[in-house]
Amino acid sequence: MAHDRRCEPLTTPRSEAPVDWLDPARFLRGTAWLDGDRPVRADPADLARLPWDIAERAALPIGVRIEFTAVPGTRAVQVRYRATVPERTDPLAGLRHCFALWHGTRLVGETCAAPAAEATVTLPLPPGGGVFSVHLPEGQAPVPLGLRALGGELSPAPVLPRWLVHGDSITEGWWATRPARSWPATAGRLLGLDPVNLGYAGGARGELALAEQLAGLPGRLITLAFGTNCWSRVPATAEWLYATVRAFVGLVRRGHPDTPLLVVSPVLRPEAEDRPNVLGATLAGLRGAMERAARDLAAEGDGHLLVLSGLPLLGPEHLVDGLHPDDRGHARIAAAVAEVLRPHVPAGAAGAADGLS
Structure with missing residues (x-):
C-alpha cells in the first residue's frame, strides 16, 4: 500500500543532463489507498457499499503530496504525470494544472501547465536544499508517473506519523x-x-x-x-x-x-x-x-x-x-x-x- 514508504536515498548524478525517472511511490504522502498507481480516498475493493457521491469524490487526490529531501545545489525537481482531460464543452476544460512547492510553512512557488493527458512540470528549488512538499492539483485527478532532480540528488522525505x-x-x-x-x-x-x-x-x-x-x-x-x-x-x-x-x-x-x-x-x-x-x-x-x-x-x-x-x-x-x-x-x-x-x-x-x- 502507498503508506508503506522507505527512506533510503535515491540519487541522480550531479549533471545538467536529464536522468532516469524515479518511481514516485516512495515519495507519495497523504495517501490512503492505491487503485493501481492512482491514489484514491476510499477502498477500491469496497466502493459498492458507498453512496455514489462519496465514491466520486474519493477518486480525487485531495491532500496527496510528493515529499522529498533535496541536497544543496539541486536546481529543480521535475514531475511527470497523467491526468484526465475534460471535453472541450466542459466548463473546467481550460483549468490549468498547478503544482505548489512548499518548504515547511512557506509557499516557495507554483508551476502551472496547460491541460494534457500526460505532461512534465519543472519546479525550481531554492539553492539551500532541504525538505520540500509538492501539492498536486486536485482537479482532473493527476497521477504522478515519475520524478527526477536536475543538478543534484533527491531522497524521500522522512516518514511522519x-x-x-x-x-x-x-x-x-x-x-x-x-x-x-x-x-x-x-x-x-x-x-x-x-x-x-x-x-x-x-x-x-x-x-x-x-x-x-x-x-x-x-x-x-x-x-x-x-x-x-x-x-x-x-x-x-x-x-x-x-x-x-x-x-x-x-x-x-x-x-x-x-x-x-x-x-x-x-x-x-x-x-x-x-x-x-x-x-x-x-x-x-x-x-x-x-x-x-x-x-x-x-x-x-x-x-x-x-x-x-x-x-x-x-x-x-x-x-x-x-x-x-x-x-x-x-x-x-x-x-x-x-x-x-x-x-x-x-x-x-x-x-x-x-x-x-
Whole structure:
C-alpha cells in the first residue's frame, strides 16, 4: 500500500543532463489507498457499499503530496504525470494544472501547465536544499508517473506519523485558496504529521461503511469532523446522530482501540443554527447530540477520545458563502485542532515540524 514508504536515498548524478525517472511511490504522502498507481480516498475493493457521491469524490487526490529531501545545489525537481482531460464543452476544460512547492510553512512557488493527458512540470528549488512538499492539483485527478532532480540528488522525505482526517467539504478544503491551506494540511504542518484527507464534499453523513474502512487504515491519530450535512443534505434528528456517532466511533475502535481520536462537531452555519430541518432538528441540536455522544463514550471508559466543539472556532466573517471558511477560517480550525492534538502527537513529530518550519 502507498503508506508503506522507505527512506533510503535515491540519487541522480550531479549533471545538467536529464536522468532516469524515479518511481514516485516512495515519495507519495497523504495517501490512503492505491487503485493501481492512482491514489484514491476510499477502498477500491469496497466502493459498492458507498453512496455514489462519496465514491466520486474519493477518486480525487485531495491532500496527496510528493515529499522529498533535496541536497544543496539541486536546481529543480521535475514531475511527470497523467491526468484526465475534460471535453472541450466542459466548463473546467481550460483549468490549468498547478503544482505548489512548499518548504515547511512557506509557499516557495507554483508551476502551472496547460491541460494534457500526460505532461512534465519543472519546479525550481531554492539553492539551500532541504525538505520540500509538492501539492498536486486536485482537479482532473493527476497521477504522478515519475520524478527526477536536475543538478543534484533527491531522497524521500522522512516518514511522519499518519493522521487520518474524516469529514465533509470543509475538511476537503473547499474555499481554501490552495490545497495546502486546507485546515488538515495546515494542522499537519503545525504538528509534524502526515495528514490523510478523507473529507468528502456533500458526504460525511455518518456512513458506517466509511467507519469500517477507517478501522482498516494504519494511523497514529484520527479526527472525525462531520455533521453539517446531517442538517439538510440528508436530514437527521438529534437522536439519530447521537446513535450514529456512537456506532461510527465503535466501528473505528475495532481497528484503533487505543489511538487518540478527536471528534470535532460542526462549525458555525448561521442559517442552520436555530432553524429546524425537515425533521425538526436544528444544527445547534445536532451539534449538541454529537458532542454528547463523544463525551458519553469517554465517560464510559474510552480514555483516548477527545472532543472539540466547532461552534466557537469561526465567526460569520470567516465564512465565504455562509458555510465554508476562507483561508483565515481554515487557519483558525487548524490552530484549534493542533492545540488539542499536540499532547497526543507521537514523540519526534513535533521536532520534525520545527525542522520543516
